[in-house]
Amino acid sequence: MPKVTPTSPFAVRVAALAVCAAVGALLARAVLYIPETEQGLAPLIDANLEASGVTNAVTGVLLNFRGYDTLLEIAVLVLATIGVLSLGVKQTGTWAPLAAQADPVLSALARFLAPIMILVSGYLLWAGEHAPGGAFQAGSVLGAAGVLLALSGYARPVWVTRFALRAVISVGFIVFLATAVGAMLVGGTLLEYPRDYAKTLMLVVETLLTVSIGAILVSLFIASASPAEELRHRSRGEA
Numbered sequence: 001m002p003k004v005t006p007t008s009p010f011a012v013r014v015a016a017l018a019v020c021a022a023v024g025a026l027l028a029r030a031v032l033y034i035p036e037t038e039q040g041l042a043p044l045i046d047a048n049l050e051a052s053g054v055t056n057a058v059t060g061v062l063l064n065f066r067g068y069d070t071l072l073e074i075a076v077l078v079l080a081t082i083g084v085l086s087l088g089v090k091q092t093g094t095w096a097p098l099a100a101q102a103d104p105v106l107s108a109l110a111r112f113l114a115p116i117m118i119l120v121s122g123y124l125l126w127a128g129e130h131a132p133g134g135a136f137q138a139g140s141v142l143g144a145a146g147v148l149l150a151l152s153g154y155a156r157p158v159w160v161t162r163f164a165l166r167a168v169i170s171v172g173f174i175v176f177l178a179t180a181v182g183a184m185l186v187g188g189t190l191l192e193y194p195r196d197y198a199k200t201l202m203l204v205v206e207t208l209l210t211v212s213i214g215a216i217l218v219s220l221f222i223a224s225a226s227p228a229e230e231l232r233h234r235s236r237g238e239a
Helices: 009-032 042-052 057-065 067-085 104-127 135-151 162-185 195-223 228-235
Strands: none
Touching: 042 057, 042 195, 057 067, 057 195, 067 162, 067 195, 104 135, 104 195, 135 195, 162 195
16 A cells, blocks of 8 residues: 655645636636626616516526526525434434523513514515515525524424424425426426516515525524533533
8 A cells, every 4th residue: 555645734725825826817817808898798687677577687687587596506505404404413403402591681682683683684585676685685684583592592483393494494495496497387498487477476486585595594503503401511521
């Protein structure tokens, strides 16, 4: 067997620096070679924005013109969460308290802020049609509300069974995929919304994506944390 010599950390850093510098140089060269008269896809997007069902160009691109990007992104999030949750009950920590019950001030503050964060999430979802916002922003705020409650010592609701959790995590992707494929069944192409129903379909998809993203973020956060009982054992020096 040939003897394997470990690579020094300095050599690894130099190699990584060289690769990053090469990639940076290629990107800089590509940017510098763009003609000054080049307008990109902005004129094409503006010309077809009305047909997308929304008036915000970013939402139109993410959910209509290049909807497959968003579809793959949510697919990756769902698969990553399934992988984390499949590691086992002890690793997920989803069913054990994450923190001890908070003091009355923090507990009252969490109960006050959580509904406001849910309202903000709903606003961001609705605003995505005509202004900055959308499912990912709304889902992030919704997930933050769940994390706040978890860190304040609140246990999961009784109705959040394992099946319900997995259903909420996957419903956004399932409906998005069904909408994408359903467009082909009515004579269109993949992710080509019928023009008369584009806005409604995109709103339904974004609403369910918001719920799924919020559940995904909370699940991943709790899965990476230790339950309160385990933390108490560690503080006492118990195995």
